[in-house]
Amino acid sequence: MPINHDLLQTWGESSSLEEIEKLVQQLYLPGAPQHISEIQKTLQRLQRTDKGWQLADALLQSQDEKVRFFGALTFTIKINGDWDTLKDEDRGPLLYRLLQWLTIRVNVGEGPLVAWVTYAHGVWIDKAVQLAPLRTLTPYSLRLLWHEGLCETVADCLGDILNPFSAFFTAEDLEMLVGFLISEQAQSQLSPLLNGEFESEPMAIARLLLAYGDATIQDLARNPRSHTVQLVMRELLQMLACEGFAGADDDICTPALEFWQSYTEYLIDSLYGAEDQIGPWMDTAKHYVVQAIERCWVKIRMPTEDILAQWTSDAKGDFKAFRADVEDLLQSSYTLLGTSIFDRLANLANGALQDHSWLHLEATLFCLNALSECISDEDVVDSTLSGLFGSALFANMMDPMLAIPSKTQQTAVTTIVSFTTFFERNIQFLPPMLTFLFGSLQIPTLAGLAAKAIYSTCDSCRKSLVTELGAFLHQYEVMLRLQGLESATKERVIGAIAAIIQVIPSHEHKVESFSKLIDFVDRDVEACQESARAGSLEQAQEKGLCALRCLVGMGKSMQEPESAAIDLEHETSFREAYDSQLWTSSQERIVRCLYAVGQTLDRDGEVVEASCQVLRTGYKETSGGPFVFPPKTTEDFVINSSLQTPRLEIVLDTAGAMLTRHTRAKATKVDTAAVTFLIHLLQLITVIGSKISQ
16 A cells, blocks of 8 residues: 555545554555555654544544554553643543543453553653653543453453553552452452352452562561551462362462562562561561462372373473472572471471371472472481381381372382482481382382482492392392383392492402392393394393493492592502402403393494493592403404494594593503504594595
């Protein structure tokens, strides 16, 4: 559409008004940038004329929503730019007309005030514009909250303004708003939410309540004795106590949780940023946070399995996200509340355990796990945890007569991992805990988590478990008979046993015990070869990789713990380490496993990479061990590679890692290996060059 520049003089005629509407519509359509820019300039000139007021009024009467929005925007521009130039006798009728439009558009579900204020917000940030003209509309809008049929739209409108631009509202406006929010009418309108009925009108009022809370956090925190504040805080707590599950049924608890996170962060900032002594209001404010956490504790309880089966993937994801947000709130609250919140939750756990309220127990353990990351003083909660772990918790978890939900059992296992250092300091609780974990290996839904917990426990408490090594080996033998046992479970548990073997003081006993672990690995190697001979290559790969990854786990666990003190003066040279005859037999068996699997699955990249990982586990060591191979072992492995070897770059990188380690070791010479690697590398390059020339 070509632009008629005479519109500036003739827009008042009906034909010209139609042209203006068409220009506005073209702004929202794809077009040449130059043409769109010309349209914008024309419309902006029209808005700035003396007749811009009449133009805005006319455009608001359009049937097109985009044109009506442009009319509301035009009013905003005129108010911000030309309000002061109006005569007093013109302002009254104009204000009355604006109120008329506000009422008309609200009745049909539109909020022109939002458009006006949104524009004013942007200009207000850049320039010190006067908000008084627009603010005259706010009291009228607030009174519309009391009108049946208009409340929902007005609440949405006011909430959209309050959230990003709370400064727009005067103290009198906020007083009017809170008067509505704590009224019997508003409480009645919010009550369906508490019963699990999340209709649009109560949701709109709830969102407005939360927006008001965000805008007035400081007043809510620092004036707890105010009756109005008490009523508002009660309603804000109720938003965490609606019937239904977060994400699946309850749509208000997530934004409500965001408010309580902001409230908690404000308290923390006030507590640690205050130059003067904090007043008594802080104790009351902390109590509100505790109440919010208690409501969240109820809200994160898992649904029963039949309810969960009916949920969509989105609902499950939203519920999981809500639980993660509660973790964040708990971790923030610990900064504010300290161990008191931990003790309170532990008491709830003990109560749920006594009542056999298994989903309540799961929720509490979930909360305790979240707080485990916050506890810097290692033994500060030991007395509390002693009460929990010294109870019937672990015995109950494995009692088939109690029909405990799988999720509760899983979270109980996770709790062990979260508080591994507690068991390291309090070894008297290890027997019942380990009995629970090994029993959990027989339950498919728990096996993976239990194996992780067993590894974590043995890694931290290895010295305390040496006397139980025989029982661990027996339990591993029993575990291998289970159907459907995953490789990752075997890898973690055999690594856990290796951690115990690493601290056996007797070298002979250590070698003998480690040899038993290699026996288990040999079984997988043999199963790999048998499967390959039978033509079952997939099963052969599974068994072969499991054997190699078990060796990797064993190698890592046999390393000296990082926490162990290192005697630099008497550090064993690497040559002394690998010259030791103590581990010769074990090393030969490990190397045979590598070559047996490699030859059976000679074109498998994962096998090559896992074999390299086995070799590298000993490179960090400063004393002898089953994985501290002489350089010749890596040398032979590398020169067996060719351009057809998958993941060749990892093989060559392993050669470099071995040379680097031996170069740093005292009295260790690897000149021969270095020359061998160089010759092999040159041969590979020569083959590549000949292929390119061909």
